[in-house]
Amino acid sequence: MAVPDASLETIDTICNNAWKAFHEFRLLSLKQRAGFMRAIAAKLDKAPAALLQTAMEETHLSEARLRLEKTRTVFQLTSYADACERGNWLDVRIDTAKTDRSPATPDLRKTMTPLGPVVVFGASNFPFAYSTPGGDTACALAAGCPVIVKGHPAHAATSQMVADLILEAARETGMPEHVFAHVHGSSFEVGKALVTHPRVKAVGFTGSFAGGKQLWDWANARPEPIPVFAEMGSVNPVFLFPEKLKQSSKEIAGMYVESVTTSVGQFCTNPGLIIGVEGNELDNFIEMLGEGIAATPAAPMLHPGIAKAYAEKRQTALSQDSVTEVAESRNSTAQAEGIATIATAPGAAFLSNSVLHQEVFGPYSIVVRCRDLEEMMQIVTRLEGQLTASLMATENDVLQNPALVEAIKNIAGRFVMNGVPTGVTVALSMHHGGPFPATTDSRFSAVGADGIKRLARPVSFQNWPDSLLPDELKNKNILNIWRTVNDELSKESL
């Protein structure tokens, strides 16, 4: 669907309206916010078949994959709604007045308050889970922030259909007008106008490094800078330890053929870099990986922009000295731009050529052959921040290489043992984030209900009478939430 960009006037009106809505929305109870989120989930769950059909046409993703993603999005909305209502994310701390101390200390009670209107940029690779009704939107609503979604132009019709569902849910649950808005835009101007609008107080983004860094730079150049939570590039290194590789090279190759190619490799957690120590086992592994890739048909990518970038970056990577192509998938049709590819290069080449460190977004992975584990250690210390790092290792491998394992544990946000980085579980225990350039703030997660904390800030109430405090801070624990009272966690009333 080709839709015109929103005008700057429209954007100004939308942001000002979101600011008005903010003053009503943040006063609603956790239960009311959760009710709105559950209503969105219900509408998405029962959405007419036309929604999936439209998403399939716009993204070229399979029906099975999109159905799974829609289910995941419904789960995100309902599980974050549950977390919102459970209230533990408020991190309530209460310290009662201590008159016996010198100096005496006042009654102090801390909770969270929302930042303000949040702009969410839809991601091309997740039309549901990281777009209009996705994780950032769910976190913002849970935190008490109105949301303005800029739909991704590659799935503008899908985005508009979902936005209409959200607006319906807002009306039906009696939410303040303008608690949610949706704009179209494919130009830089639309993005810049949203991020630099004085009434916007935070930004959520999932996509390329270039895109995320640009939003972040705009946000930091504002008279009042605002946080941008951008989840950007990652090559998600996989480390093959010797004993494990010896035991299971076939099994690992099978796992990684699937991980590299699933959804045409269009995942931020796609394993783009596999690192092992040269030898027969690694050669066998590379051969099996190549066979699996060659047997995988090429497939259409999300949109022409991504296909073009993939073709270019793949070509650049393959044309580097000392990079050898191992195998590529059969390219059956002209639309099947997602040619899965395995390349290989020696460790020394990787160390001396930073082009090989760059993400090739799509079904591409390079296997780096290190001289020894010492060279692997050198590579680890040269890698940029990552969303994930995976270890294929036996317990012996880990125990015999403590320094290497510790170094790996310093570069990423999630450490996978004997598995693949693709497949991001929606749970409180998930950290989907990592040091720059994986994200703009390694201290927060884009997946899981802890993501709500990105969009709220703590506030303390000093010496307030009980009746005027927010419910979660009153003496009586009305909401039945866990609170830290005089340094001890408790559900008791005071």
Add this chain to the structure above:
Amino acid sequence: MAVPDASLETIDTICNNAWKAFHEFRLLSLKQRAGFMRAIAAKLDKAPAALLQTAMEETHLSEARLRLEKTRTVFQLTSYADACERGNWLDVRIDTAKTDRSPATPDLRKTMTPLGPVVVFGASNFPFAYSTPGGDTACALAAGCPVIVKGHPAHAATSQMVADLILEAARETGMPEHVFAHVHGSSFEVGKALVTHPRVKAVGFTGSFAGGKQLWDWANARPEPIPVFAEMGSVNPVFLFPEKLKQSSKEIAGMYVESVTTSVGQFCTNPGLIIGVEGNELDNFIEMLGEGIAATPAAPMLHPGIAKAYAEKRQTALSQDSVTEVAESRNSTAQAEGIATIATAPGAAFLSNSVLHQEVFGPYSIVVRCRDLEEMMQIVTRLEGQLTASLMATENDVLQNPALVEAIKNIAGRFVMNGVPTGVTVALSMHHGGPFPATTDSRFSAVGADGIKRLARPVSFQNWPDSLLPDELKNKNILNIWRTVNDELSKESL
């Protein structure tokens, strides 16, 4: 004490050494980190009298004030050490594998890992509590980060004496070499070299807006940007509600004479702006406040730079059209540059002249006379982000003005009811922070053990065998900490 600036070579060596220390220090147990912090506290507590004497000479603060600040600093170190060891700040979340779900979910366990070496800039107004052994240092050590302190040049000798104590404590508790370092520097070059060094991963700063914003800009311009937690300016507005003012104008005036002048007004929480509705009660209040100020002797300020800035900003503020000086303190000696001052201006003048919104760091406060509560509301919505906002209000005042009270609750990090903003309690329930420009990140506190979270990031372990997990994530709850297991808080072992 005039000391030469550290050379750029020295700084480079120190940062590289801190990076080496990081890899050992972060592996130490919470108990070991806490032991180091307690050893620093003990040494500071028993420091020879020369330390206080030196601090008095360098800062012109009274012995009583400095003694209190030293006690506060010891309390910070020991209470953050307790919090570090208690381990709740790790926010451990465990989700066990669910094979009955579609898709099945893996075992996932989340804890915190330190960011890396932290540079702490000493604050001129708190030679102990926000300098060398202060809150930022304590939080960094608790998080597992080595610390590099840049001593404030105005109390370089005090800073060096304390640094020596910390180094002694590090040796005696067997800490890794270079876990702590101290550099001198009064030039921009030293600050810039520290903030832009690739091995430095975070910055703590307490001071002026110009200083904090500069560090933040440098940090954001790095190839790998890093978080700067800068606690900067604030005018800490005080709102006088009508019924309360009628009942207690004398009491309020007395409170605020002390709050404006204590430690010569050199607190980031100093009440620089008092807002009321014009009328007899406000006139009486202003008169009484003026009398109290006039009866307060002027006093020497921290250092010539602050005295000069105070003189200039005070002069600028007083020379604005429609600003009237109400009273100033007796200036007995030439060294007593801290002339406490009360000025007043009509609400309309405040709304039209942004100079009146600016902080005058020192014992200065302006009383703004609004036409009515509607004008007060206009002022609230025009104020920038603040550390604190204080309400002098009866319960009736609050209940009758819900929109005004809610608007006030949107601009600051701490809301004081019928008290003064000065006096920042060290407790988990304290939020010492606020929207920009009060700080560079409203989501974190510079006071209280929650400040540890500024300097650590979450990491998830997926599918790791129990024996290889960090202690806090093992099935057996060895550390006896609160953990969220399958969405429920618990101290049970799995």
